[in-house]
Amino acid sequence: GQQVMQIPQYQHVQEGEDFTTYCNSSTTLSNIQWYKQRPGGHPVFLIQLVKSGEVKKQKRLTFQFGEAKKNSSLHITATQTTDVGTYFCALTDSWGKLQFGAGTQVVVTP
Amino acid sequence: GAGVSQSPSNKVTEKGKDVELRCDPISGHTALYWYRQSLGQGLEFLIYFQGNSAPDKSGLPSDRFSAERTGGSVSTLTIQRTQQEDSAVYLCASSSMGGGTYQPQHFGDGTRLSIL
Numbered sequence: 001g002q003q004v005m006q007i008p009q010y011q012h013v014q015e016g017e018d019f020t021t022y023c024n025s026s027t028t029l030s031n032i033q034w035y036k037q038r039p040g041g042h043p044v045f046l047i048q049l050v051k052s053g054e055v056k057k058q059k060r061l062t063f064q065f066g067e068a069k070k071n072s073s074l075h076i077t078a079t080q081t082t083d084v085g086t087y088f089c090a091l092t093d094s095w096g097k098l099q100f101g102a103g104t105q106v107v108v109t110p
Numbered sequence: 111g112a113g114v115s116q117s118p119s120n121k122v123t124e125k126g127k128d129v130e131l132r133c134d135p136i137s138g139h140t141a142l143y144w145y146r147q148s149l150g151q152g153l154e155f156l157i158y159f160q161g162n163s164a165p166d167k168s169g170l171p172s173d174r175f176s177a178e179r180t181g182g183s184v185s186t187l188t189i190q191r192t193q194q195e196d197s198a199v200y201l202c203a204s205s206s207m208g209g210g211t212y213q214p215q216h217f218g219d220g221t222r223l224s225i226l
Contacts, residue, residue, distance in 0.1 A: 045214035
């Protein structure tokens with residue numbers, strides 16, 4: 001079945017810096033969702049991307065779906081301590097079942 | 111409003127015992143999913159319910175695992191003859207389904223299962 005690879009697995013960021021995490025697939029994706037999981041918490045839905053080349057913004061977070069719909073990225077500007085957590089991309093199938101990437105664990109240094 | 115509720119929040123049991131994990135989804139959500147999260151395996155899908163039916167059970171790791179959903183609401187995940195490799199956080203999620211679009215999933219806080 002389809003799989004996604006997330007890179008990097010671990011991201012150490014200085015507060016105020018920008019960073020990007022990537023989600024890559026070898027096959028064309030129908031859509032992709034992004035979730036955030038705070039330490040000790042549960043995954044929380046952030047965004048869904050469906051269209052080729054789609055770009056969506058949520059405050060300091062920018063999500064992009066590649067033109068070929070084989071990759072996606074999450075870019076965070078001016079990182080804050082509240083951005084700490086693990087960010088997952090996930091594929092959905094026709095049932096809505098999520099297949100998660102391994103996640104990018106983000107640590108922010110004040 | 112009320113979110114997805116799971117109980118118990120923590121469960122410690124001896125190897126070989128049976129355990130039952132409960133999930134109470136958001137009211138009106140017809141789709142319900144069980145996932146498992148462990149250090150070595152990440153987030154894994156276990157089973158999907160639409161109403162009381164389970165059209166996708168492909169993620170259940172063995173026949174020791176079973177799940178049911180009644181009244182289109184509460185779901186129970188049962189693990190029989192628990193093994194140490196069953197130790198993980200079991201997460202339940204629900205979503206509304208309609209129009210062929212993919213809805214976001216709302217997760218509960220999970221049940222942390224530890225097998226001694």
